[in-house]
Amino acid sequence: MILAIDQGTTSTRAIAFEVSPSGSFSAVAVSQIELAQHFPRSGWVEHDAAEIWRATLQTCREVVRKAGGVDRFAAVGITNQRETSVIWDAATGEPLHRAIVWQDRRTSDVTTRLAAEGHEARVQAATGLILDPYFSASKYAWLLDAVPGARERAAKGEVKLGTIDAWLIWKLTGGQSHVTDATNASRTSLMDLATLQWREELCDLFNVPMKALPEIRGCADHLGDCDASLFGRALPIHGAAGDQQAALVGHGALRAGDAKITYGTGAFLVANVGHQPVASTSRLLRTLGYAADGQVAYALEGSIFSAGSAIQWLRDGLKVISDSRQSEAMAQTLKDNGGVYLVPGFTGLGAPWWQPEARGTVIGLTRDSGPAHFVRAALESLAYQTRDLLDALKTDGAPPLTRLKVDGGVTANAFAMQFIADICEVEVERPAFQEMTAMGAARLAAFGVGLTGELWTAPLEAPAVWRPRMGEAERARLLKGWRGAVKAAIIAAGGDEP
Numbered sequence: 361m362i363l364a365i366d367q368g369t370t371s372t373r374a375i376a377f378e379v380s381p382s383g384s385f386s387a388v389a390v391s392q393i394e395l396a397q398h399f400p401r402s403g404w405v406e407h408d409a410a411e412i413w414r415a416t417l418q419t420c421r422e423v424v425r426k427a428g429g430v431d432r433f434a435a436v437g438i439t440n441q442r443e444t445s446v447i448w449d450a451a452t453g454e455p456l457h458r459a460i461v462w463q464d465r466r467t468s469d470v471t472t473r474l475a476a477e478g479h480e481a482r483v484q485a486a487t488g489l490i491l492d493p494y495f496s497a498s499k500y501a502w503l504l505d506a507v508p509g510a511r512e513r514a515a516k517g518e519v520k521l522g523t524i525d526a527w528l529i530w531k532l533t534g535g536q537s538h539v540t541d542a543t544n545a546s547r548t549s550l551m552d553l554a555t556l557q558w559r560e561e562l563c564d565l566f567n568v569p570m571k572a573l574p575e576i577r578g579c580a581d582h583l584g585d586c587d588a589s590l591f592g593r594a595l596p597i598h599g600a601a602g603d604q605q606a607a608l609v610g611h612g613a614l615r616a617g618d619a620k621i622t623y624g625t626g627a628f629l630v631a632n633v634g635h636q637p638v639a640s641t642s643r644l645l646r647t648l649g650y651a652a653d654g655q656v657a658y659a660l661e662g663s664i665f666s667a668g669s670a671i672q673w674l675r676d677g678l679k680v681i682s683d684s685r686q687s688e689a690m691a692q693t694l695k696d697n698g699g700v701y702l703v704p705g706f707t708g709l710g711a712p713w714w715q716p717e718a719r720g721t722v723i724g725l726t727r728d729s730g731p732a733h734f735v736r737a738a739l740e741s742l743a744y745q746t747r748d749l750l751d752a753l754k755t756d757g758a759p760p761l762t763r764l765k766v767d768g769g770v771t772a773n774a775f776a777m778q779f780i781a782d783i784c785e786v787e788v789e790r791p792a793f794q795e796m797t798a799m800g801a802a803r804l805a806a807f808g809v810g811l812t813g814e815l816w817t818a819p820l821e822a823p824a825v826w827r828p829r830m831g832e833a834e835r836a837r838l839l840k841g842w843r844g845a846v847k848a849a850i851i852a853a854g855g856d857e858p
Contacts, residue, residue, distance in 0.1 A: 361376050361377060361378050361379065361388070361427060361432045361433045361434065362376070362377045362379060362385075362433065362434060362435055362436070362437055362802040362805045362806050362811070363375075363376055363420060363423060363424065363433050363435070363436045363437070363595065364376075364377055364436075364437045364438075364439070364798040364799075364801045364802040364805070365416055365419075365420065365436065365437070365438045365439070365440075365528065365801070366439050366440075366603070366795065366797050366798040366801065367412060367416060367438070367439070367440040367441060367524050367528060368395075368440075368441050368603065368624065368625070368797075369395070369441045369444075369461065369462070369463075369624065369625040369626075370394065370395055370397070370624075370625055370668075370672075371392050371393060371394045371395050372392070372393050372395055372412060372415035372416050372419055373390060373391060373392035373393070373419055373798070374390070374391050374392075374416070374419035374420045374422070374423040375387050375389070375390050375423065375795060375798045375802070376388050376389040376390075376423045376424070376426070376427040376433070377798075377799070377802040377806075379434075379802075379806050379811045379812065382817070383812045383813070383814065383817040384817055385799060385802055385803065385806075387793065387795065387798075388426075388427055389422075389423045389426035389427040390423065391418070391419035391420075391422035391423050391426070392419060393415040393418060393419055395407060395411065395412065395415065396408065396411065397461075398458060401466070403464070403465035403466065403468075403707060403708075404464055404465070404466050405460075405461035405463045405464045405707065406458035406459060406460060406461060406464070407444065407458060407459040407461055408455075408458055408459070409446045409448070409455035409458070409459045409527055410454065410455055412459070412524065412527070412528075413527070413528065413531045416528055416531075416532075417531075417590065420590075420591065421590075421591065424591055424592075429592075430591045430592045430593045430595065431593065433591075433593075433595055434595075434806070434809050434811055435595060435596050435597070435598040435599070435805040435806070435808065435809040435811075436532070436586060436595050436596070436597045436598070436599075436805060437597075437598065437599035437600065437801035437802050437803075437804055437805030437806075438525050438528055438529065438583075438597065438599070438600040438801055439525075439600070439601055439602065439603050439606035439797045439798060439800060439801035440523065440524035440525045440528070440544070440600075440602060440603060441461070441462060441524055441603060442462060442523065442524075442543075442544060442547045442602035442603060442604065443462035443494060443495055443496050443499070443523065443547050443548075444459050444460065444461045444462050444496075444523060444524050445459060445460045445496045445499035445500055445503060445521070445522075445523060446459045446521070446522055446523070446524065446526070446527040447500075447503040447504070447507060447510060447519060447520070447521055448519070448520050448527065448530070449518070449519060449520075450517065450518050450519060450520050450535070451518065453530065453531060453534075453535050455527075456503075456507045456510060456519065457503055457506060457507050459524070459527075460499040460502065460503065462494060462626075463494075463625075463626070463665060463707040464493065464499065464707070465493050465707055465708055465716050465717075466493065466502060467493040467498035467499060467501075467502050468492075468493045468708075468716040468717065470493070470498045470501070470502075471491040471492055471493050471498055471716075472491075472716075474491050474565070475491045479491065479565060483549060483562065483565070484646075486552050486553065486554075486559055486562060487546070487549050487550070487551060487552070487553060487559075487562070488546070488553050488637060488645055488646025488647050489547075489549050489645055489646075489647070490643060490645070490714060491549075492714060492716060493716055494663070494665075494710070494716075495547055495548060495549040496523060496547060496548040496549065496550070497548050497549040497550050497562070497566040497568055498549075498566060500521050500548075500566070500568045500572075501566050501567045501568055503521070504519075504521075504567075504568070504569075504572075507519075511569075514569050514571065514572040515569050515571060515572075516571075517571050517572075519572055520538055520572055520574070521568070521572040521573055521574075522538070522540055522573070522574045523540060523544045523545075523547070523548070523602075524544075525540055525541060525544050525600045525602070526538065526539065526540040526544070526574040529574075529583055529584055529597060529600070532584070532586045532587065532590065532597060533584040533585060533586060533587060533597070534587035536584055536585075536587075537583060537584030537597075538574045538575065539574050539575045539576075539577050539583050539584065540573075540574040540575070540576055540577070540600075541576070541577060541578065541579050541581075541583070541600040541601055541602075541651075542556045542576055542577070542578060542579060542648055542651040543579060543600075543601045543602045543605040543606075543647075543648050543649075543650060543651070544600070544601070544602045545558075545574075545576045546647050546648040547602060547647070549562065549566065550562045550563055550566065550568060550573070551576065553637055553646065553647075553648065553658070554637075556576060556648075556651060556656070557576060558570055558573055558576065578651045578652055578653075579599060579600060579601045579605070579609075579650050579651050579652045579804050580598065580599050580652040580653060580804045580805070580807050580808030581598070581808065582596060582597070582598055582808065583597040583598065583599075583600055584596075584597050585597065596809060597805075598804075598805045598808035598809040599801055599802075599803075599804030599805030599806075599807070599808045600801065600804070601650060601800060601801060601804060603622070603624075603628075603797045604622060604628040604630050604661065604797075605630065605648065605649060605650055605659075605800070606796070606797045606798075606799075606800030606801050606804070607620055607622045607628075607630070607767055607796040607797045607800055608620055608630050608632065608649055608650065608659065608800065609650055609799075609800035609803050609804060609815055609816065610767070610795075610796035610797060610798070610799035610800035610803065611765045611767070611791070611796055611800075612815075612816035612817075613630075613632055613765060614632065614650075614657065614815060614816055615632060615634075616632055616633055616634030616635075616657075617631075617632065617758075618631070618632045618765075619631035619632065619753075619761055619764060619765065620764070620765040620766065620767065620796070621746060621749075621764060621765070621766055622766070622767050622768045622796065622797070623667045623668060623742060623766065623767070623768035623769070623770035623771055624667065624668050624768045624769060624770075625666075625667065625668050625669045625672075626663060626664050626665050626666060626667050626668075626669070626710070627663075627664035627667035627668075627742065627745065627746065627768070627770075628661060628662070628663055628664070629661060629662040629663075629664075629746070629749045629750070629753070630647075630649065630659045630660075630661045631659055631660045631661070631753055631758055631761075632649050632657055632658075632659055633649075633657075633658050633659055633660055633758070634657065634658065635655075635656060635657060635658070636658065637658040638658065638660060638756065638757070638758075639756075640660055640752070640756045641755060641756055642712050642751075642752035642753075642755040642756055643711055643712045643713075643714055643752070644660045644661060644662050644711055644712065644749070644752050644753065644756060645660065645661040645662070645663065645711065646658065646659075646660060647659050647660070647661045650804075650815075652804060652807065652808075652815065653807070660753060660756060660758065661711075662710070662711035662712065662748075662749035662752060662753070663710040663711050664710050664711070664742075664745045664746070664749070665704075665705075665706070665707050665708055665709065665710045666704035666705070666706050666707065666720075667704075667742055667745075667768075667770060668684075668768065668769055668770050669704070669706065670702065670704040670706070670738040670741060670742075671684050671687055671738060671739075671770065672684070673704075673706065673720075673738070674687065674734060674735055674738055678731070678734060680731035680734055680735060681735065684769070685772070685773075687735050687738070687739060687773060688739075688773045688774060688775045688776070690731070690732050690735045690736075691732065691735050691736040691739050691775050692775055693732050694732050694733065694736055697724075697733065697736050697737055697740055697838075698724070698726070698728060698729060698733050699724035699726070699841065700722065700723070700724040700725060700729055700733040700734070700736070700737045701722070701723050701724055701737055701740075701741070701744075701841055701842055701844075701845035702720070702721070702722050702734065702737035702738050702740075702741050702845075703718075703720065703721040703722075703723075703741065703845050703846055703848075703849040704720055704738065704741050705718035705719050705720050705721060705849050705853075706719065706720045709846075709849070709850070711748075711749060711752065712748055712749070712751075712752040713748075713846065713850065715849075715850050715853060717853045717854060718849050718850055718852075718853040719849070719852075719853060720849075721845065721848055721849035721852060722734070722737065723844070723845045723848050724841070724845075739773065739775060739776045739779065740779055740783075740838075741842075742770065742776055742779075742780060743776070743779045743780040743782070743783035743784065744783060744838075744839070744842040746764075746780055746783070746784055747783050747784045747839065750764075750784055750786070761786050762786060762787060763786060763787040763788075763789050763825075764780075764784065764786045764787070764788050764789065765789050765791070766780075766788055766789065766790050767790065767791065767794055767795075767796040767797075768794070768796075769794075771790045771794065772794075774826075777790065777824075777826045778826045778829075780826070781826040781827055781828045781829075782828050782829060782830035782835065783830070783835060783838065783839070784828075785828050785835070786828070787825055787826065787827050787828070788825065788826040789823045789824070789825050790823055790824045790825075791823045792823060792824075803815050803816060
């Protein structure tokens with residue numbers, strides 16, 4: 361069995377996967393704990409790293425118990441929310457500040473300044489990433505400056521930096537392993553995509569000491585051994601990948617031309633482009649798909665910052681629904697959107713717009729507009745944002761998709777999935793087993809420890825598929841309204857007209 365840790369933006373969970381002799385995976389035990397969100401200022405998002413560690417330990421212990429004991433497990437795999445940045449004391453293992461979450465925009469002034477100084481071209485050439493507060497480097501620098509004495513101590517090796525995978529590996533190994541996998545490292549703006557190593561000139565540019573950073577390893581490498589006191593045996597950690605890359609592996613999208621999109625708190629399109637990176641002219645991210653067994657696959661990625669979080673806003677902010685599952689039925693009470701569009705820029709707009717100062721915008725309200733219009737507009741925004749990413753992918757020369765693999769909590773909403781198929785003019789395929797990020801981590805760990813001879817085998821259960829059925833004129837009318845709404849959101853935030 362494989363113990364998969366899936367540390368996400370809104371929850372921490374552990375899943376035990378049993379691996380059959382044929383290489384198929386089945387989930388036999390699950391434990392999950394919700395994660396508190398902290399919003400100290402507008403555009404700031406934080407997590408308590410100590411809370412994340414406690415939840416990880418609790419869910420893992422529960423799953424090990426449910427699955428029949430630690431002796432049944434061969435290895436641990438980890439997948440995690442990417443870019444979220446942690447600073448901790450090397451001696452005590454305690455965090456020195458709340459973690460800065462990937463959605464956080466507090467360092468937008470730093471990345472804007474660096475872009476104005478002309479640094480974006482060389483950062484993009486080396487890392488594939490644009491200059492944006494989304495990525496970890498500016499977060500690391502902010503943490504070092506915010507914690508008294510941290511910068512000086514980091515230069516001596518007394519303070520450590522890392523993304524969530526590195527933080528969990530440090531805690532699981534009792535401080536014996538300060539390592540990260542190459543996919544998480546590729547999201548920091550500090551790793552060279554060609555060499556898969558930290559680049560000194562980038563560390564200097566962002567003012568991040570290399571001595572504080574973890575060692576970079578492959579996604580299926582041995583990353584350390586869990587302290588035996590945690591679970592009763594020193595389980596090896598043999599796989600790790602950022603959540604979106606783990607989902608790519610989980611879906612089996614391992615060939616050039618394969619693509620998947622995960623609809624979680626945000627939504628992330630990752631398209632496998634093969635063994636050589638492809639430059640984007642439409643501001644998609646050139647990134648790492650996976651690195652395992654000597655094989656490196658690159659990808660183009662488009663990031664939507666608000667997907668499931670828009671549904672959470674309907675529930676927790678507007679309180680027009682009491683449960684996320686209500687959104688589907690409520691949206692279907694309307695024959696159409698009534699001209700109402702929601703641009704969910706709660707923490708800025710991601711690809712292809714990259715407008716960090718944009719905020720949530722609703723247009724088209726009339727006296728007839730009611731709660732159902734807000735709900736429908738939020739669900740429809742998933743499709744419009746996905747279409748923007750697919751259009752950008754096409755502009756970059758990628759072959760047109762005929763089928764889009766999807767996963768994540770929002771995919772349980774059949775209305776949203778059909779609307780995505782209609783607006784994007786693609787077949788939408790949802791696997792029978794939804795936890796693709798955890799599945800990817802489990803596959804990497806199983807492959808790394810030798811339980812399987814390959815990363816992916818075909819699933820046993822047939823997927824659900826939605827096919828386009830909307831007329832071209834209706835699609836064009838809706839997309840025109842959406843593009844007007846995006847334009848309004850960007851202009852309202854003081855941005856240039858797109």
